[in-house]
Amino acid sequence: MRKTDKKIDNQLREGLTTVCEHALDNYPGFAWITHVVDYMLFPKSLQIICIFDNESLLTQFNQSGDKAVLLTLIQRTLAQYQINLRDINQHVSFDTETACEQQHNGNWALRVNHIAKSRQSKLN
DSSP states (O other): OOHHHHHHHHHHHHHHHHHHHHHHHHSTTEEEEEEEOOGGGTTTTOEEEEEESOHHHHHHHHHHTHHHHHHHHHHHHHHTTTOOOSOGGGTEEEEEHHHHHHHHTTOHHHHHHHHHHHHHHHHO
């Protein structure tokens, strides 16, 4: 990883930690947030995944209108680090702990890579 990549990764982690703390305090069932990126294709390759405890809580979140608020928060937070994403919807996905358990036996590394590759193939 190049020095500039490390700087960007630190900024991503710092910004997403801020978003995560807000989400934990404001959205029932929100569990954590992660990201995957190929720095050779940054920022196009950036994929952010917001994890909820279960499908029911994720559905409630989506129906409440909070999804748009969280997406805006992510976009504005990253913009503070000069990470500008034209269409935030192409860079953020939502998932659940229960879906990972059912489909990938709780292996989040495998699941996150699967999600990132799936979303990236849709962009190409």
